[in-house]
Amino acid sequence: MDKNKLLELLRKMTLREKFGQLTQITGEPFIGRADDDMVETGPGYPPDMLEPDTLYTVGSVIGVSSAKMTNRIQSEYLKRSRLKIPLLFMHDAIHGYKTIFPIPLALSCTWDERILEKAAEVTATELRASGIHVNFSPMVDLVRDARWGRVMEAFGEDHLLSGHLGRAMIRGYQKRSDGKIGPAGVAACVKHFAAYGAAVAGKDYNTVDMSMREFYDYYGKPYEIALQEKPKFVMSSFNTFNGVPVTASEAMLRQILRGTYRFDDLVISDWGAVSELQNHRVARDGKEAAELALTAGVDIEMVSTLYLAHFEAIVAEHPELLDDVDAAVLKILQLKNELGLFENPYVDEEAESAVILSPESLEAAREAARRSCVLLKNDHQTLPIGKQHRSILIVGPFSNTRELLGNWACKGSFDDVPTLAEGLKQVDDSLQVNVYDTLDDCPGDVLEQCDYIIAAVGERWDLSGEGHSSVHIGLEDSQQQLIRQVKRLNKPYACVFFSGRPLALQDIIDDIPALLWCWYPGTQAGVAIAELLTGQETPSGKLTMSFPRYSAQTPIYYNEYSTGRPANASSYSSRYQDCEIGPLFAFGHGLTYTGTEYANFRQSSDRITAEQGITFSFDIHNPSGYDYPEIVILYIEDLVSKAARPTREMKKYRVVPVPARQTVHVELTISLDDLQYLDANLQRTVEPGEFRVYINDLAKPVFAFVYEDAV
Ligand code: GLC
Numbered sequence: 001m002d003k004n005k006l007l008e009l010l011r012k013m014t015l016r017e018k019f020g021q022l023t024q025i026t027g028e029p030f031i032g033r034a035d036d037d038m039v040e041t042g043p044g045y046p047p048d049m050l051e052p053d054t055l056y057t058v059g060s061v062i063g064v065s066s067a068k069m070t071n072r073i074q075s076e077y078l079k080r081s082r083l084k085i086p087l088l089f090m091h092d093a094i095h096g097y098k099t100i101f102p103i104p105l106a107l108s109c110t111w112d113e114r115i116l117e118k119a120a121e122v123t124a125t126e127l128r129a130s131g132i133h134v135n136f137s138p139m140v141d142l143v144r145d146a147r148w149g150r151v152m153e154a155f156g157e158d159h160l161l162s163g164h165l166g167r168a169m170i171r172g173y174q175k176r177s178d179g180k181i182g183p184a185g186v187a188a189c190v191k192h193f194a195a196y197g198a199a200v201a202g203k204d205y206n207t208v209d210m211s212m213r214e215f216y217d218y219y220g221k222p223y224e225i226a227l228q229e230k231p232k233f234v235m236s237s238f239n240t241f242n243g244v245p246v247t248a249s250e251a252m253l254r255q256i257l258r259g260t261y262r263f264d265d266l267v268i269s270d271w272g273a274v275s276e277l278q279n280h281r282v283a284r285d286g287k288e289a290a291e292l293a294l295t296a297g298v299d300i301e302m303v304s305t306l307y308l309a310h311f312e313a314i315v316a317e318h319p320e321l322l323d324d325v326d327a328a329v330l331k332i333l334q335l336k337n338e339l340g341l342f343e344n345p346y347v348d349e350e351a352e353s354a355v356i357l358s359p360e361s362l363e364a365a366r367e368a369a370r371r372s373c374v375l376l377k378n379d380h381q382t383l384p385i386g387k388q389h390r391s392i393l394i395v396g397p398f399s400n401t402r403e404l405l406g407n408w409a410c411k412g413s414f415d416d417v418p419t420l421a422e423g424l425k426q427v428d429d430s431l432q433v434n435v436y437d438t439l440d441d442c443p444g445d446v447l448e449q450c451d452y453i454i455a456a457v458g459e460r461w462d463l464s465g466e467g468h469s470s471v472h473i474g475l476e477d478s479q480q481q482l483i484r485q486v487k488r489l490n491k492p493y494a495c496v497f498f499s500g501r502p503l504a505l506q507d508i509i510d511d512i513p514a515l516l517w518c519w520y521p522g523t524q525a526g527v528a529i530a531e532l533l534t535g536q537e538t539p540s541g542k543l544t545m546s547f548p549r550y551s552a553q554t555p556i557y558y559n560e561y562s563t564g565r566p567a568n569a570s571s572y573s574s575r576y577q578d579c580e581i582g583p584l585f586a587f588g589h590g591l592t593y594t595g596t597e598y599a600n601f602r603q604s605s606d607r608i609t610a611e612q613g614i615t616f617s618f619d620i621h622n623p624s625g626y627d628y629p630e631i632v633i634l635y636i637e638d639l640v641s642k643a644a645r646p647t648r649e650m651k652k653y654r655v656v657p658v659p660a661r662q663t664v665h666v667e668l669t670i671s672l673d674d675l676q677y678l679d680a681n682l683q684r685t686v687e688p689g690e691f692r693v694y695i696n697d698l699a700k701p702v703f704a705f706v707y708e709d710a711v
Helices: 003-012 015-021 067-080 104-108 113-129 149-153 159-174 212-219 221-229 250-260 286-296 306-317 319-338 349-355 359-372 420-427 444-449 477-488 525-533
Strands: 023-026 060-062 088-091 187-193 233-236 266-269 374-378 391-395 432-436 452-458 493-498 514-517 597-603 614-621 628-638 649-658 663-670 689-695 701-707
Touching: 003 319, 015 023, 015 306, 015 319, 067 349, 088 319, 104 113, 104 149, 104 159, 104 359, 113 159, 113 349, 113 359, 159 187, 159 212, 159 221, 159 649, 187 221, 187 250, 212 221, 233 250, 250 286, 266 319, 286 306, 286 319, 306 319, 359 525, 391 420, 391 444, 420 432, 420 525, 452 477, 477 493, 493 525, 514 525, 597 689, 597 701, 614 628, 614 689, 614 701, 628 663, 649 663
Parallel strands: 023 060, 060 088, 187 233, 233 266, 391 432, 391 452, 452 493, 493 514
Antiparallel strands: 374 514, 597 614, 614 663, 628 649, 628 689, 689 701
């Protein structure tokens, strides 16, 4: 349909029909209570709030899936819709739809935009085959507090990495880079704008307060970067920002999002967030809540249907809002048109099964799972399991489970997930593998004959994710006891951890010789992990979020300020008296089996100018037989600045393929722009001074340079 036809359609719409397009509901009014093809991701809103003649004006449905179900609803809806405007179907397939990839925090540990783009592409293909047009992903919220259950959905504690990985997923979802939707693409939705990850004390939905310097240079940066990829949607967050709920904040949604960040497409509220303005106590009733959200620039109301309940009164008092309403409705019509829904609102039910869980999708999930795992510790090369070890005993609560998808795995099925044991047998069928939940369950002869033990432990999948903030993020006592029991057997052993967040392991880490962190690896879990445990592949992931030693040592993150009393052995320094300084495992930490060495560090100059950047080069030598991806991370340190800056700032990263027994030359260039920061007056500036450069190791500078003012 061409634009004139769309404008003609818009002109025909009644006010109710326009506000219907600005309303999203669950599938319940169409198919009754939640069933396998319908999920609810928040507190229920009674669907009978809508009269039938209103119901058939709504613009989109959330949480319904499968070609059959979306076709059924679409068909019934279009029969009753006066103007025959098709529905959009939206869902949360945040790391896969049926083929489940590792949770986003795990995917971020690949540092590989190609991996994330591929995961998004596969997800988009499966979503479209199932009749879904919009995906509420990527979440790019910066996270620093592992108590917050939603860190599992994020890309970690660095703002640049979070933004660029978010961009990669948007490219994968929309399958184009110009803001249009490619074939078999879905509309992406950047969330949760803004700074939802900074909820005080890591408590979900809690207050967010920060300086605008902290926002623009850190918490806002991932959205700013991700928006450059032109996602169709941005989701407004639940939280207040400096005292104003974002969903009612013109400053956030109009001045910053649409002004400073130049976003010009659709803003959708989070689940019920418009109605929750009443809980925030900034709206005395539903009408005022709807009015505030509409005025702030929320185009589509998710689930709470207050726009439809109060639009007549609101428009009567604020006719000036009608231009925004028309603009938003036109964008929705344009998206439906771009997706071809006016010509064909249905999806081919026969084609769905051929697309879902395809071999190539599963291979992509397997590679992503392998690359997401992080080898945190490996004393005495305990891993990989040596060829001399053929009888493997796996013990622990995760020894025999398929529940390795994480807490927001959309339509992923545990039945599709190979267990750790199945993975080991598939990867090396010469292994004898025994599996028991606890050592006490294990018969003496099995214990006697096994020559290698894997303790499969961690945090249950339903203890992280939305609404799952925790004050205790250590390993539960029974699992610590299990590890100590295994240690007392005096056989080689390693620990494989599953979790949706960093865990605080100070109390148990000395009893763990080798530690492979697998997060929630998704549909190919068992096989991908087995490839690493047996040494068929080497671990290559690096942490994107610091691991605290204790639950109370959070938030903790790599780019903290020096303070006036930098942490040291003295009690008069910024430290805890009852905790070692620094994280247990740092941002950027991750081991391999390769014995890789870096050498020949060189720099093109020791002074940077506006015209001439500096290229830092070095060689990476891989003496092993593995072809593998080496993650290279470059940090700068500004020794003196007018406003305080973090002591380390990640500025460049690259995933470098290093073939077996080869040496690869790497060059990374820093320009003057990379040295910018927001000074105390919120001016983006570069100050003259001395800088140090770190490669991977946050403690060891390998380069230095100066910037002398041009004048
Ligand atoms: C949830 C989440 C959001 C999700 C939305 C729809 O409450 O906050 O991330 O996209 O509701 O499911």
